[in-house]
Amino acid sequence: MKFPKIRNKILIILISVLIIVSLNFFVKPVKELFYFISSPIQKTFLRMGDIISNFSGTIFEIQNLKKENEKLSLKNQELLSENSQLKELKNENDILREALNLNLQKDFGLEIAEVISRDAFQDFILINMGEKSGLKKGMPVLAQGKVILGKISEVYDNFSKVMLISDKSSSFDAKIQDSDIYGVVKGEGNYLVIFDLIPQDKEIKQGDLVITSSLGGIFPKGLLVGEIKEVKKSDVTPYQKADLQPFFYPSNLETVFIITSF
């Protein structure tokens, strides 16, 4: 008699399907409760993991550090000269603004939240603020230094899930800084991002900065996305694409900023 065994297996499958369906009806309170209980432990684990990850990362990266240091000091010099130029421009701009009596400066409404957990497999983070703090689905999330991180994908009472720009379902309009080269930033998963749909006739190169554009209206314009790492041209396709090095470092994400109005 093989019936009892088959019956047991069917029962297991039926029960699990029932659990799945029923749990999805009150998924929010269940998740909220678990996040509430676990957030102190998760935060501690996350910080501990970061310390070990940074320490081990430094050991592995020690050979590259010297080269990186030289590169950075060179870049620093360039930035310093650029900074002085910008300061002059700012002064000029202030004088002109005052003269024209215009208030062009529009600040974002910002909220600061702490990262509780991260998921590399799905490119999302959990933060310790939610609906009670006025957060809504779709709000842009920034890392330090006006670096775009992603947008809120799910909101609970006291927690929110942030879908990173590297998530496979994430895509938004962006442009190369100081140019009219537009394209689409797409997530590739596992913290990887590409800059796609760039017209073939446009010249892009390694090191070019990619910023958000006002097209699409998902993110405010002018936020830093990343740096072009490698350009991939093909004669077959009408567009070219490039690998992007995002400006956020997942292992250093402790505090994030949520744009509540822009």
Added chain:
Amino acid sequence: MKKFIILFFVLYFLCLFQTSFFNFLKVQPNFILVLFISLLIFEKDKKSGIFIAILGGLLLDIFSNFILGTNIITLISIYILMLIVMKYVREINFYLFPVFIIFGTIFFNLFLSITSFLLPKIFHQASILQFNLSSVLLFEMLYNLIFGAIVFYTLKIYRYKMSTVHTQQDTKYKIH
């Protein structure tokens, strides 16, 4: 009952540990899967197996971004697959154990990709099929193998201690 309560706390701790602590090299291990495979093949504990599949899956779903049930269905699929395979494997030794871990990790990721693609369709949500045999999977296997070795020796010590306790009890019984 006591065993299942302990298992619940072990699963909860492992789930938090793997989702929060382990983010090195952008890869997360799957401790729950390793524990699940180890208990099934060494202890031949089908009850604990289905308990881990449902509760472990539920915890993984809560702490991930998947629709609730994705990991449960994936682990139940692995459970059924394991039961079929176990019928043909007479004895599990230390050399066969890594094979189970490696194939378990591959099949888990494969089933997870399929489930996470199909399940959102039921709830009319967008989903993308994502499965790639990249270095991420390789590192996950490595993590799982290391943790698997720890579980293997822990179970071995536990079994040895249990057998010693039983032998002592038997001798006491014989003396009396």
